[in-house]
Amino acid sequence: METELLHTAADKQLYLRFFDVVWNEQARQSLPDGLLAVKQSLRGIHITPVIYITNQALTYTRPAETDSLAAKVNRLLSRLTSEQGIQYQNVQIDCDWSVSTKTTYFAFLRAFKRYSGKKLEATIRLHQIKYPERTGVPPVDKGLLMFYNMGKISADLNAPNSIYNEKDATAYTAAIPYYQLPLDVALPVFSWAIQIREGKIQQLYAKLGMADLSNPANFRPVSAHVFKALKSFYLKGLYIKNGDLFKFEGMDAESLEQAARQVSKYLAPMENRHIIYYEISSTSLLPLYAKDIKEISAHF
């Protein structure tokens, strides 16, 4: 289904994470991790490579090493893409940088731009859009506003959807028009179930969907989105204890449409804005169709 979506609705545009840059304590340096293993042909698809850099990697990278880190990242990306025969014009750097890593991160971006010669795009999280005077505006060509994860992930069964809810979103929308970068937007199409035990969050599971939770042999519904485990058992590799509560948070076509409508009002007009649906992979179990995507994208 992902392949079909990609071809029909997404105009064959795909953001693909190639590797992460993480701090390796043993090696005392930032190293690539989780390198992409491509299993199907990407022919005919426009790929924007994504590199995820952990904030910790930036924290421990000394200013003098920033430049060589950028060179290494660029070299590895060139190699991995050329192995796959991928041509690309843009690179997206994904990083939840903070006030303390701002300087290192921005220096990295400048150096990376110099080495790669590509257009750079950086992810912008909601707290960064709200406090640009503190977190700074990254020196890139374009930003990708991540319009999700705005609420607190909470054990409170009545708390609004943390992935997207209109009310929490309003805390951020007012700042959007003033941000000093052209912005693409990422909308959430993922879901997860929050496992709650004795009033505390245990874990988030993207692989548990409504279909699993609605099975009356295993769960009893407490409300529309909350389910209680009836016994202790294994399910999809997870261990569930009798009495565990699962709060499902996800997006449907309607809430996605609402998010699109809400954020589009605050975005400055821009040609060819990319709307990124995060993330369409085999783990996101949302029934989402090309038709929905086209309708929602029409808001921008």
Place this chain on the structure above:
Amino acid sequence: MQKILKKFLLIFSFSLISAAGIVWACGGGDWDEADYSNFAPEAFVDRQYSPFFYNSWQSYYGTDVNDNSNTRYNRQVVEEWDGHLKNKVAVKDVNTLLFTASYGGIDSAYQYFKGKLSALPATLPDLKTSGLSKKQGETFFSYLLLAKQCEQFAVSNTTYYWDEKVPLVTPAPEIKGSLEKAFKKSRDPFVKQRYWFQLLRYAYFEELPALKADSSAGPDNSGLVTLFRQHENSFPKNSMYYRSLGYLAGHYYKRQDYAQANYLYSLCYNFSSEMKIPSKWSFHPQNEKDWAGSLALAKNNEEKITLWQMLGTVHDENRAIENIYLLNPKSEKLDLLLSRLINRIEVPSFDSVMDTGARPKIKAEDLALTGRIAAKGDTRKPWYWNMAAGYLHALNGDYVPAAKYYAQAKSQLPANDRLLEAQYRLLHWNLTLSSLKNIDGKAESSMIADLNWLADLRDQKDTVANLRYQRALSESIRILSARYKKQGALIKAECFQSGTAFYANDKNIEAMKALLNKSSKTEFEKTMLRYYPYDLADLHYQQGLMLTYQEKTDAAISSFEKAGKSAAQDMMANPFNSRINDCHDCDFQAVQTKKYTPLTLLRTIKTIQSEIAAGKNLYTNNLLLGNVYYNITHYGNARDFYQREITVFSSTSPMDIPKEFRPVFTSSALAEKYYLRAGLAAKTNAQKAKCTFLAAKCERNAIYNDLYNEPANQKKYYWEFDFSTAYAAKYFAELKSKYRNTAFYNEIIQECGYFRSYVNKF
């Protein structure tokens, strides 16, 4: 690696989670299970399980855990070869050949052994003189050469650096041929079994790349199962056998036959302590059906029990205990699970970290389970179950049943087990402490022995390896202090747990001094004072300190004279100096021809005061007093004058100074008074300007203090305050209107941007 990769798909959610509630538990390495626990698993559980003792912040408990798949069995392998070679080759040489020498190196050593090479590099062992027969040597070296080739695919480098190729090495087919040939040819069962292992491992890695795309797909052409089954009975059930079995399990796991895989992993887990970590790591039932399948594969109750222990250790101690107990109440595999159950409950919740008095919630099912099995008394270690049940009940506030379980345990304790006896004593003390109501003389006498014992443990005068006494120690201090406070016995409360507020009242200090000075202390008082952190000298210093700010110089000197080292330490800067811009570091580094101590500082104040009384050098002397009273506040260069343990040592921001002392240590009123007097005595306009400017600094500090002390600002960080426009308007106006033509005025315009911005603005 696979695990980490999956995490990143959801990276945003993970970062949110850690912010939401578990941050306090992940502070890094300074968290120790012994800090919050009263219950040492070492007292009850076999050592072979120690990596799986409950650990709230790391994968494994203890420091001697080898979690490296590449080196885990090295020691064992060396021992096995050493036995096989009948100790003829030095262990270090076996080690070199097995693990550090390259293929070429091994080959050279082999050629040298055979006499085909005349010289050998010094790094390689000479086996020619070892006494190995030609045949033994040949067998050993041939195996080594093949095994070395297999390392290409079998030894994984888990760290990926920047520039190498993605490491996925498919075994070369010619190795397989060589292995098969060697296996067939080999007559020596020791080496033959190793070739069998190599072949199985080869088959496992050979099919891996094909399985990765869709691990359930395709018929099994690997031949691995047949190879295993065909020969398994030809070899002893030793570590080589179980390591081979591990690859069979891995094969099933990759082909998604989880029932088989997890069952086989449990056999490996049960075999040796070395195999426990990798087997437990690999154990992953997916759905209840395959878990039931694993149980059905178990050949007897003991095998079922192993499976349950693994489930219990990984997920659910309670359920595992229930099931193992049904299968065999005497099973030693219950021990680990019970210790984990207790230790997990002991971990402080976020609420109890915030409020140390909060009682943990003990689930009824845990109370019932431990109580029921303890009451039955049919386990291998009935005292263990009684202590566990008693402790859970005590934690739950059920002191009467707790005492009953403990009494049972006491009657069952085996003799001459020091850790177990200490563990019992600790739990019993914990119950005494928790059930304490009014503390009278009788109660005090009964506590003396245990309180001294805890203090001995704390001071390392007594040591019991592995005993976890930190929680008991801190709870004793907290509970006794709170109890005495409630009873109105402030001195005793302070002895157990010291608080700053106590020292704001001089009467309290006098009472504490009286206790410390008492010549015939009771046994309880002596014990109690082992918990009191200060001595007489500290108290004298505290009194002298407060007298200094009250300008009772003589009395302060007399106190400091009794304060010993505290009042005799060199101060970091000269406290009689002043500067336009406060710069403590500059003052610390400045050449100081005379070093002051708190005592000599006060004596100097006294000399200056008497000169002032005699009308001598009024300008200079008042200026010096202004400086010293300025410097011994938060704003001056002599914070070390007041920064002591009682008044909080490390207060870098005024907000860190305890509120009882903050007004005194931050006020520049005394300094201002003397600067104004110096101004009155000044002869020149430049002198007057200087005094006015120094008074302006005091005025500005008062503005700062007002902001810091404002109730609405109590939760702010000091960098959140904005002082850029808080001008010392009164004295600045005076400077501007009266002293504009002095040289000093130009100096401050140059040096003090704050003043400059005022002048430009007004």
